Amino acid sequence: MTNDLVDAIANLDEETTLALVKQKIKLGETPLDIIEQCKRGVEIVGQRYSEETYFLSDLIMSEEIIRRIMEILEPYFPESANENGIRVLMGTIEGDIHDIGKNIVINLLKSVGFRVYDLGVDVPPEDFINKAIETGATLLGISVLLTFSINSVKKVIKLIEEAGLRDKVTIVIGGYPVNERIREYTGADYFETDAVKAVKLFKRIAAKEK
DSSP: OOSHHHHHHHTTOHHHHHHHHHHHHHTTOOHHHHHHHHHHHHHHHHHHHHTTSSOHHHHHHHHHHHHHHHHHHGGGSOOOSSOOSOEEEEEEBTTOOOOHHHHHHHHHHHHTTOEEEEOOSSBOHHHHHHHHHHHTOSEEEEEOOSGGGHHHHHHHHHHHHHTTOTTTOEEEEESTTOOHHHHHHHTOSEEOOOHHHHHHHHHHHHHHHO
């Protein structure tokens, strides 16, 4: 695997990045392969930010580049021939507008047969509950990248308990700051910070439900 795309993203070269993505699609690389390269590039951006080589504006730029990449890749995600009947509710928690990771997971889940309801970003805890009741979703994915929004995730789970749905809904949280300690604090069932691994986790949970 070449590092041309990784380097272009790391260097915030939007024009080169988008051209490489289109070229790689034409050459037969899968969206998953390209996403993995994007992940490596973004990790370098994050490292440079922590080293104070990059600044907040650079992080925002990298997010915009990834958003453009996802627009290119979306038509190439494989369509599942059949839904597996498992309904998943996904959203980014209130106070947080990051949706790149969430959107990647949604596309991957759809490609393997899940019926996914996307609530979008900056979603109030009450909306998660209302939509869970409306759709009958048994899997709930909550994305959180900003640490000050973690308490809102905890509120979602508390509201689910109060609604009498806790034993009917499996809750997975994900995002850059999420770890086992935060999972325990919020009361979520699982956590995952890698999109591909998250889909594997959802598949394992769905298999148990069946």
